[in-house]
Amino acid sequence: MKVINLHQPFNQNEIPGGDIVLAMGFFDGVHRGHQAVIAEAKQRAKALKLPLAVLTYDHHPSIVYTTTKNQQTYLSSLPRKLSLLEAQGVDLVYVVSFTSALSALGPQQFVDDYLVRFHTKVAVAGFDHTYGPPDISTMDKLAGYAKSRFEVVIVKSENENQEKISSTKIRYLLDDGKIAEANELFGYAYQTTGLVVHGEARGRTLGFPTANIDWPIEERMPRIGVYAVQLKVSNQWYNGMASIGHNVTFGDARPKTLEINLFDFNQAIYGENVEVRWVSWLRDEVKYTTVENLIKQLQQDEIDSRKILERYVEKIKN
DSSP: OOEEOOOOSSSSGGSSSSSSEEEEEOOOOOOHHHHHHHHHHHHHHHHHHHOOOEEEEEEETTHHOOOSSSOOOBBSSSHHHHHHHHTTTEEEEEEEEHHHHHTTOOOHHHHIEEEEEEEEEEEEETTOOOOTTTOOOHHHHHHHHHHHSSEEEEEEEEEEEEEOOOOHHHHHHHHTHHHHHHHHHHHHEEEEEEEEEOOOOOHHHOOHHHHHHEOOTTOOOOSSEEEEEEEEEEEEEEEEEEEOOOGGGGOSSSSOOOEETTTOOOOOOOOOEEEEEEEEEEEEEOOOSSSSHHHHHHHHHHHHHHHHHHHHHHHHOO
């Protein structure tokens, strides 16, 4: 898959020749709703024997349009998003830097400067996709701006339990610890990344040594709690259980950490860049009155996690 990074204004020499079918969207998480858009575009590309291209952005447009004190977090970093798009069979991705200069373009100019100059034969997007001010840049208006230069295909919403699958809905589920429900909407198990760093080594004294993961602030983490997970180290996945929280049993006002105990694992992995696959929520973080009670709970967490992960591994095999 070829990736072309563009900044407004861009040089036409950066654009390959030849017609394309273009899927448009921010595609945060590349969930089942996004997959439906890409699948429709892929079908059109195959019928026309054209490359399948995607137009997306390097960061969320809200960074340009709104002021907030909250850190913008994503369901997929840009490298992760590109990996997911490649897995969907995309041939070419245009990653456009969303800047004030880009946001200043009216919908007609955006269509002329981007979709037309990309040699778009068919433009495909979800019914709620916008490409400028939301009141005048809706999908039902795109055909007018296209002026018969390309076909417009509008994809209906992909629903789960009569509710639209959306990145917003998935964020709410992650914030509520509902990993299994979020994974159903993703169509895969949610993943984050991180770096293995030194911690307090307290888990080792409890009989549950942990890998302490320093994660990128732009990646959205599930809510505080204990989870059944897999950790990818050196291209191999290992089963384990994760605790994201403040280790409240050992004191108050402690920093939030992510610690993962890997089953049947005994390697030093400090400094490793790793990936976390979030499979299922187990329980909330609890402040235990004794270390013995904590150890007893961790033993049960391991039993529960092993059962969950055994079922998960069987599921993905089939």
